[in-house]
Amino acid sequence: MRYLIILLAFVACNTKEDVDLVVHNGTVYTVDSSFSVKQAFAVKDGKIIASGSNEEINSKFRGDSTVDLQGRFVYPGFIDAHAHFMGYGLSLETVNLLETQSWDEALKRIKPSATIAVSQKARELQARGEDVIGLGAGEPDFDTPDNVKQAAIKAIQDGKTKYTDVDGIPELKDAICAKFKRENGLIYKPSQVNVSPGGKPVIFNAFMATLNFGDEVVIPTPYWVSYPEMALICGATPVFAEAKASDNYKLKPEALEAAITPKTKWVLLNSPSNPSGAGYTKEELQGLADVLLRHPHVWILTDDMYEHLVFDGFKFWTIAQVEPRLYDRTLTMNGVSKAYSMTGWRIGYAAGPEALIKGMAKVMSQTTSNPCSVSQWAAVEALNGTQEYIKPNQELFKKRRDIVVSMLNQTEELVCPTPEGAFYVYPDCSKAMGKTSAGGKKLTNDEEFAAALLEEEKVAVVFGSAFG
Ligand SMILES: Cc1ncc(COP(=O)(O)O)c(C=O)c1O
Structure with a gap:
């Protein structure tokens, strides 16, 4: 068995050679570079098989065929690595095993939906x-409401068919701010709002804008299938926190506490949940909020897509509303897909800290550009028009x-x-x-x-x- 261990630590005592490298698709380029990321990986047969702290990886995988690399994930396809050969007679060819970092390998990390x-x-x-x-x-299975369809037809007839502001037209951002105030008691400025081509891209844009290789994303199980895969695409590690069947699939504060580490970047919440339909009460959310207050480095992404699909008088709450002290590090996500039968129109939205919203717009500016202009006008009508x-x-x-x-x-x-x-x-x-x-x-x-x-x-x- 051959393992490569990419370590943060500079293990000077074992170093025979000392090389700065960039590895791309298995090809090693020698360069000068500086290093910043604090993460270690174990690589076997060209695949990352584990990541963690130096100590964890080193104690678990150290063997006869090891090489220490001081590594930094630079871009899909590239790893910027500082190699410290450990004196086991390894050559640069060994380092070629680092083809793990090529983009198609990133795709291999994930499953299709x-x-x-x-x-x-x-x-x-x-x-x-x-x-x-x-x-x-x-x-x-209901049709999109007629007033929404008419708004879209009007938008087409009025020539609203050009590029728009990358993360949403001002009219839709205003409608979203009004919705958050009206339905959730949350006050946001338009500059705190992102509109993406669906709820799914909202999450992806937030992850892409914030996650670094080795960051952790805490996901309660059972979860919507896309959460872990989106974290993995962005180079992060999903950490699962079990919400037990005996607790009606709702995460307990102890389970959340146990899942959070210094590497946690995001905690995902989804109520009512896909797939279980479990909805958190105000008190249950407060229990989770109390844990999150103790971990100020953790951001919260709450996926409220099913807010309007609740039964038996269940009252919907979202975490920034329950615990205002989390407002500054919460991204409150929602969309028109489910509540307004608009799955095909592709409009999702979120509100949160301005810096994060700017980062998400930057990702969109180089990827999707704006969501469909006509759909945005339809969403304005969905949010501002009748809710009957x-x-x-x-x-x-x-x-x-x-x-x-x-x-x-x-x-x-x-x-x-x-x-x-x-x-x-x-x-x-x-x-x-x-x-x-x-x-x-x-x-x-x-x-x-x-x-x-x-x-x-x-x-x-x-x-x-x-x-x-
Ligand atoms: C929990 C949850 N979040 C987000 C989405 C994605 O919504 P959209 O279709 O707007 O991308 C879905 C879709 O099934 C979902 O179930």
Whole structure:
């Protein structure tokens, strides 16, 4: 077994040679450089297999074939490394194993979205004429409200079809500030608002603007499939904090406390949650806020996408509203996709510290540019116009939830908690393990269960382990 260990520490006593390097796609260039990042990596067969402090990595992986590199992640595709050969007769060729840092390797770190894969599969089967019920994608089946469509048509007719300010038109930023004040009691200036092409890009832009290699992002499990992968693309390490089924999938303050380290950059909160539908009460959020107050280096990204999909009188709260002392380090994220049946229009938004918002705009200025101009005008109408269809939609989703939860719980093999919000259920199928499906398939895990459901009953669902 061959490990490379990239270490921060300059291990002078073991150094035989001392070289400054840039490694790109496995090619080593010798340069002069300076170093700043405090992180160590263990690399095996060209892959980063662990990261951590010098001590952790060194004690775990030190072996006969090791080399210490003082490394800094510079850019996807590049590592700026200062090599201190340890006296094991290693050559620069050994360092070529550092092809881990090439961009395609960054892609290899991540999985494709399981929810998108399931929806795609359901669409393919439907296109082949199969009568498939697709429950994979998180999207309301209602049409976009008419007033919103009309606003978009008007925007087209008025020629509002050009580039806009990169992170949103002033009219939409004003509408977002008004929404946060009206619905959440949060006061933001337009300069604290970001509009991105969907809620997903809001999170990605925030991560891209802030994460350094080795930073940690705390993600409660079960989680929306994109959180860890977006952290990984940006070079950070997802750290999972378990929200137990016995706690209705809500993170306890002790579990949050245990997950936070000096390397934590972000803690992600999502209420109501995808996939469990769990919604946090004001008191539950205060419990988490008390932990976060003790860790002033940690930023909070709260994904409030399902704010308007709550049932049984559940009152929605967001953390900066519950604990104003966290306002300065919270990014409050939301979007029009779910509340206004606008998934295809691609508008998400967030408000938070001005410096962060500026960083996100910088990322957008060199990547997506502005979100679709017409969609932005449609979103202005969604937020400023009538909200009267939100309640009936909630009622309908509640009826469906009640039917689904009750039917699932009638089966012997499934246990399904009742979600407070969103339009998901997260049933436990562990009692079905070891049994055989109607079509004769032995079921040993949730993925096989979901596959049998699709094959035999033509119902497309996402297997639970995709959510951690
Ligand atoms: C929890 C959560 N956040 C964000 C998003 C992304 O929203 P958008 O479609 O606006 O990118 C989704 C979509 O499923 C979601 O479930």
